[in-house]
Amino acid sequence: MRILVTGSDGLVATNIIPFLKEHFEIIPALEKEWDITDRDKGRAVLRSVQPHVLLNLAAMTNVDGCEDILDRAHKVNAEGPGVLADLCREEGVKIAHFSTDYVFDGAGQRPYREDDRTNPLSVYGRTKLLGEKEVMKRTDNFLIIRTQWIYGEGGENFITKVTRLGKEKGTVSVVNDQTGSPTYAKDLAQPVAALIRGTAPASITSPMMAPALGLTLQERFFPSCPYLQPASLSVRINSRERPQGPPIRSLIAARSRPIRGFV
Numbered sequence: 001m002r003i004l005v006t007g008s009d010g011l012v013a014t015n016i017i018p019f020l021k022e023h024f025e026i027i028p029a030l031e032k033e034w035d036i037t038d039r040d041k042g043r044a045v046l047r048s049v050q051p052h053v054l055l056n057l058a059a060m061t062n063v064d065g066c067e068d069i070l071d072r073a074h075k076v077n078a079e080g081p082g083v084l085a086d087l088c089r090e091e092g093v094k095i096a097h098f099s100t101d102y103v104f105d106g107a108g109q110r111p112y113r114e115d116d117r118t119n120p121l122s123v124y125g126r127t128k129l130l131g132e133k134e135v136m137k138r139t140d141n142f143l144i145i146r147t148q149w150i151y152g153e154g155g156e157n158f159i160t161k162v163t164r165l166g167k168e169k170g171t172v173s174v175v176n177d178q179t180g181s182p183t184y185a186k187d188l189a190q191p192v193a194a195l196i197r198g199t200a201p202a203s204i205t206s207p208m209m210a211p212a213l214g215l216t217l218q219e220r221f222f223p224s225c226p227y228l229q230p231a232s233l234s235v236r237i238n239s240r241e242r243p244q245g246p247p248i249r250s251l252i253a254a255r256s257r258p259i260r261g262f263v
C-alpha cells in the first residue's frame with residue numbers, strides 16, 4: 001500500500017515514518033514542494049504518486065501564531081484539509097487526517113470520547129475543528145485521528161523546554177493544574193498503521209496515562225529536578241493567557257500505558 005504523507009518533516013511524521021516504512025511504501029511531501037492549500041499542485045501530486053492513502057500531518061500548529069495570523073491558520077488548518085479531501089475523493093484515495101484535543105473546551109468531567117460535544121476556545125482549535133468538518137463534508141473515505149500533548153524526538157517538547165529553561169534561568173515556573181494525555185509520538189505509528197489497514201476499531205485516541213502536567217511530572221518523574229516550581233495558572237512558560245491555551249482538562253479516553261520515551 002502506498003501512502004503519501006504531508007507535513008513529513010514535522011514532529012509526528014518524523015517519529016512515525018520509520019515504522020510506517022516497514023509496512024507501507026511511504027512517499028513524504030514537504031511544504032516547500034507542495035503547499036496543501038494549492039489545489040492544482042495537489043491534484044498533480046496525487047496523479048503522479050497515485051497513493052492509496054493520503055496521511056495529512058500538515059498543519060499550522062503554533063497555537064499562539066494561529067491567534068496572530070488568523071487567515072493563515074484558517075487556510076492551512078480548515079481550508080487545506082478540505083482541498084485535500086476534495087482531491088482524494090476525485091482520485092479515489094482515502095484521507096487520514098490528524099486533529100487535536102483543542103477541539104474541546106476542557107470543561108468535561110470525564111475523558112473525552114469521539115462523539116462528545118466540541119467547543120474549541122482558540123483559533124487553533126476552531127480551525128482544526130473546521131478542518132475535520134471539511135474532510136467529513138467532502139468525502140466518505142476518511143479517518144480523523146485526534147491526539148494530544150505529543151512529545152518525541154526532534155523539536156522541542158515540554159520536557160526539553162523546562163530542562164533548557166532551567167539550565168538557562170535556574171528556575172522555571174510550570175502550571176500544575178492541567179490534565180491531559182501525553183502521547184509519545186512513536187506510539188502513534190502502530191495504531192495509525194492499523195487504522196489505515198482497517199484492522200483497528202474506527203477510532204484512535206492517545207494511548208497514554210494522564211498526569212497533571214507540571215507538578216505531576218515533577219513529583220513522579222523528576223523528584224530531584226532543581227528547576228521546577230509549581231505555579232499558579234497565570235504563570236506560564238508560554239506567556240499567553242487562556243483561552244488560547246490548551247483545554248485545562250482534556251483527557252482523551254483510551255487505555256492507559258506507562259509514560260515513556262524520555263525517562
Ligand SMILES: NC(=O)c1ccc[n+]([C@@H]2O[C@H](COP(=O)([O-])OP(=O)(O)OC[C@H]3O[C@@H](n4cnc5c(N)ncnc54)[C@H](OP(=O)(O)O)[C@@H]3O)[C@@H](O)[C@H]2O)c1
Nearest residue numbers: 007009010011012031035036058059061098100147148150
Ligand atoms: N504536536 C502536538 O502536540 C499535537 C497534538 C495533537 C494533534 N496534533 C496534530 O498532529 C498533526 C501533526 O502535528 P505536528 O506536531 O507534527 O506538527 P509540526 O511539527 O508543526 O509539523 C507540521 C508540518 O506541517 C507542515 N506544513 C505547515 N503548513 C503547511 C502547508 N500549508 N502545506 C504543507 N505543509 C505544511 C510543516 O512544514 P514546515 O515545517 O515546512 O512549515 C510541518 O512539516 C497536526 O495535524 C496537529 O494539529 C499535534
